[in-house]
Amino acid sequence: MTSTAILPTFVPVGGSTVSRIMRVLRTDRLALLGLVLIILVTILALFGPWIAPFPEQGYGETSVENRGLAPSAVHWFGTDQLGRDILSRVIIGTGPALTISLFVVGIAALIGVPLGAIAGYRGGWLDTVLMRVTEIFQAFPPLLLAMVTVAILGPSLTxxxxxxxxxxxxxxxxxxxxxxxxxRDRPFVEAARATGVPAWRILPRHILRNCLTPILVQATVDIGAVVLAAGSLAFIGLGAQPPSPDWGLMVAEGRGQIFTAWWISAFPGLAIFVTVLGFNLLGDSLRDFFDPRQVKR
Structure with missing residues (x-):
């Protein structure tokens, strides 16, 4: 058996991956839009305190004389019922929103990826046990399970x-x-087993390595979904607590004045929408790009 039989299937086709990605971005306007939105969100998350026009208000400092001001040249997004600049709070709230999303997706992948790889590769009773445990967790709607867990642990962003x-x-x-x-039944995996390579080396080198693409696509879409879920928990009082500049909490604080001071809820809600849209657009484009059944552009 030749050595080429044990090579993984992650082989670039038709030029470098980077050049093909650049071609996709030039031709797929939605993919480019998603990337631009994600870059914008990342910049705001990293440099928010220096970009926000009123950073102290972004962190909760009130201004009684500026309560409930409509959008203007000074306060582009207006102010809330405590006189805090909405634009500053939206910008500074980008950091916690992105951080909690990366945390959730990272922990979920650290737990789920090894368990899924072991269950799929080993099969048998171990696969049955791990999948039954997985199905127990999946039997509950994710947001409902999160609500119950937060109710037990106590409401906070962490x-x-x-x-x-x-x-x-x-x-x-x-x-x-x-x-x-x-x-697990692909020729390169069977060749590795036949040459005596132990399972603990086959899993990372041949199984997990070839699972990176679907994991990357799923994680990209999930980051936006977690932003929405975390905002939903904050909206009902089970997430970030006042005076945190959390988008979901800001929407909740302005819902009672939606017809008289619409900007208090509208702009944080728009921030959630733009962030989720960006990650969804990029995730869909990544899925189409890496899917071998799709025609490469």
Missing amino acids: NAGIALAISWWPWYARLVRAEARAL
Whole structure:
């Protein structure tokens, strides 16, 4: 058996991956839009305190004389019922929103990916046990399970992240399990087993390595979904607590004045929409780009 038989299937086709990605961005306007939105959100998350026009108000400092001001040249997004600049709070709130999303997706992947890989590769009773545990968690709607967990741990941004990670990992376990089952009988995996390579080396080198693409696509879409879920928990009082500049909390604080001071809820809601849209657009483009069944552009 030749050595080429054990090479993984992650082989670039038709030029470098970077050049093909650049061609996709030039031809796919939605992919480019998603990337631009994500870059914008990342810049705001990293440099928010220096970009915000009133950073002290972004962190909760009130201004009684500026309460409920409509959007103007001074306060582009207006002010809330405590006189805080909405634009500053939206900008500074980008950091916690992106941080909690990366935390949740990272923890969910750390739990779900190894379990799914082991279950799919080993099969048998171990696969059955791990998948039954996974199905128990999937039996509950993710947001409902997160609400119950936060209610037990106590409302806070950190506890909301833990709760969402607990409800999110089963999707990665099932995704990787399906990929591992498809890969375990591939020639390069069988060749590795035939040459005496132990399972603990086959899993990372041949199974997980070839699962990176679907994991990357799923994680990209999930980051936007977690932003929405974390905002939902904050909206009902189970996420970030006042005076945190959390988008969901800001929407909740302005819902009672939606017809008289619409900007208090509208702009944080728009921030959630733009962030989720950016990650969804990029995730869909990545899926189409890496899917071998799609025609490469």
